[in-house]
Amino acid sequence: MSDELLKLRNRIDHLDEEILARLSERARCAQRVGEIKQGNAYYRPEREAQVLRRLADLNPGPLPADSVKKIFREIMSACLGLEHPQKVAYLGPAGTFSESASRKQFGSAPTFVAMTTIEDVFRAVEAGNVNYGVVPVENSTEGAVSVTLDLLLASPVKVCGEINLRIHQQLMSRAEGIGAARRLYSHAQSLAQCHEWLNRNLPHLPRVPVASNAEAARMAAEDPESCAIAGEAAAELYGLNILATNIEDDPNNTTRFLVIADHDAGPSGLDRTSLVFSALNRPGAVHALLEPLARHGVDMTKLQSRPAQSGLWEYVFYADIRGHQRDAPVAAALAELGERAAFLKVLGSYPVAAI
Known part of the structure; x- marks a missing residue:
């Protein structure tokens, strides 16, 4: 072993000891935080x-x-x-x-x-x-x-x-190769997400929809003449070989x-607020609900309608907007929306997740 390699390993050992000491100090601080919170979130x-x-x-x-x-x-x-x-x-x-x-x-x-x-x-x-x-x-x-x-x-x-x-969808099996497979298990949504890949590579293999991808992996683990589409975690859990990786049609x-x-969560500085509302049954009602968001400069990132449970051909609208409900522009827009909507429920504000 060279002198330089030995010195580097000794340096890493020393750094590991420093990291451990700092982790222990951080953990003690966290314990004290828990004592101060006393039952709060x-x-x-x-x-x-x-x-x-x-x-x-x-x-x-x-x-x-x-x-x-x-x-x-x-x-x-x-x-x-x-x-x-x-x-x-x-x-x-x-x-x-x-x-x-x-x-x-x-x-x-x-x-x-x-x-x-x-x-x-x-x-x-x-x-x-x-x-x-x-x-x-x-x-x-x-x-x-x-x-x-x-x-x-x-x-x-x-x-x-x-x-x-x-x-990321993985093709997995107990076998080392796909040649012995007589059937393919997966959730219907995963089969749809891999439709083109399957048509190109396994066009004649029967596809069997099951309750979940994890269930598909479990069934493939018990059936040596089968394969499954599931995530990497399922392959590891059930001891399956991954025969093809990332077979989803859309890489994103x-x-x-x-x-x-x-x-919900307090303001983090980069937040999203989700809400659901319904409009009065009159011309221009939906426009009237969205107008306060535009006027207060609140960016809406999602708007989707769903049939309401209250009656035939009645709908509720789900929306995501940028910002926290405690932010002044968002609070003002929501207050006006609440006055105009037949129904409004703020589902929560929370930090925006990374892609």
Whole structure:
């Protein structure tokens, strides 16, 4: 071993000791924060977003900003676990993209609870059985998740965060190659997202829709004459070989998830507010509702209608706007919108997620 290599290794050992000492000091500070909060909301999405943005801006390299964020996300997750253990519900089973999104947002420290349906995630949060829930709300190619929108309207929960997860679909099997496969399992949405790739590469293989990608991976693990489309986490969970990577037709395919809780988030400096409203049944009613947003300089990033449960051919409108509801322009616009709308519900304000 050369003298230079030995010196570098000794230097790394010394730095590791320094990092450990600083981590321990940070953890003790986090414990004290938990003692001061005394039962108030321990997880503050706005504070976490501010910390991660600040560190990414300060990052001198050579580690990329995304790596820095991942490292500090885990540090904050572990420290938050010392303040107060967290439970997070997600749409299961284990190995789904919903679980991947949950871990991306909360790190590894919480207890993650797989739920059978999106409705079950909402119920778990409403009942206080978990601290937070993670639910899909829209996909960049397949559109909105209607059941999530309907539950946001009916439920008392608040939106306190969002997660953007790039959806990379993997072809997997117990076999080393695709030649022995007689059937393909996957969720219907994933089959749609990989439609063109499948037509080019596996045109004659029967496609069997199942309840989730994780279930598809489980079935492929038990069926040696099959393969599945699912995420990398499912392949690892069920011990499957990945035969083809990133087979989605759209390389930018992204699913947006919402974090729900009994509270929303405070201002972080880069926020989004979600709301749902309905218009009076008269000419120009929708224009009248949107006019205050334009006049106060509030940017609307999404507007979508859904059939209302109150009657035939009646609709509610879901909107996302830039800014926090405590920001003066947003507050003024929402106040006017509330006076003009037949119904208005602010679903929550929360930090904007990175792409």
